[in-house]
Amino acid sequence: MNTQEGNLLFPVFLKLEEMQLLIVGGGNVGLEKLSAVVKNSPATPVTMVATWFAEETRELASAYANVIILEKSFEPEDLDGKDLVIAATGIREMSEQIRTEAHKRKILVNIADTPDLCDFYLGSIVTKGDLKIAISTNGKSPTLAKRIREYLEEALPDTTQQLLDNLQKIRMQINGDFQAKLQALNELTEKVFKK
Structure with missing residues (x-):
């Protein structure tokens, strides 16, 4: 039995460019997740599935040859060959279905804004050249993580x-x-x- 309190997440830096990522959802949250991925690991092979894509999502995806957009409904087969999945649909029932199907295939899942369904969280990231710092609030306050990121970006020297x-x-x-x-x-x- 674990009696330790606090954030028990184990921080890991993935070589995402060597993995296959599926993002389900093409709206603002899908855009946010795609932005985070390509900012930190621009060569990551990403497949995005959604029945609708925001124009900003399409524009960002079109800037990366390794990002594929599929305008259609999610199907369990979309998970075939994937290593990670991010669900950014905002629809809990669909997110639960994606999670169930992903777990059948032993694929880790992040369900945007739904910490109880996540296997991993996307932290707020500070980058200064080769230095990268990930910040986690254990899913409790992404806003605080963002503020801490902004503070550290200012505090770390340009050198x-x-x-x-x-x-x-x-x-x-x-x-x-x-x-x-x-x-x-x-x-x-x-x-x-x-x-």
């Missing part, structure tokens, strides 16, 4: 990528075993982030 590149070069030049390298890098980064 973050340069710092990462320099630390990588230093790491490659440090001699010794793993523990010695770890200690040297800890001492160096501690100096960088001293208050």
